[in-house]
Amino acid sequence: MACVADSLKMNPERQVMLLCGVDALCISCPHNCGGECDSEKPARYDSAVLSLCGLQDGELLQWRDFQRLVLEKILAPGKRETVCGDCVWTQICPARE
Numbered sequence: 001m002a003c004v005a006d007s008l009k010m011n012p013e014r015q016v017m018l019l020c021g022v023d024a025l026c027i028s029c030p031h032n033c034g035g036e037c038d039s040e041k042p043a044r045y046d047s048a049v050l051s052l053c054g055l056q057d058g059e060l061l062q063w064r065d066f067q068r069l070v071l072e073k074i075l076a077p078g079k080r081e082t083v084c085g086d087c088v089w090t091q092i093c094p095a096r097e
Helices: 002-010 041-053 063-075 080-084
Strands: 015-017 060-062
Touching: 015 063, 041 063, 041 080, 060 063, 063 080
Parallel strands: none
Antiparallel strands: 015 060
């Protein structure tokens, strides 16, 4: 995840494909079972983010545009907790700050 995050920070114009399901961040996750996630949480989080941002599964856009939408539609209005408040990583999430 750190490699992907660093790459996107260095190139915010990079196109990203938004997916509800296993993606590049899931490669080393123990819940990734042959390209399928054995947890319902990530798909629920992904769907909520896309819905709140007015985006679709499989949509392409620049990383900076996605960041802006997440800030405007989720973080600034205080909706992060409703989207992914039960995530096991919530204590170290940079969006929590």
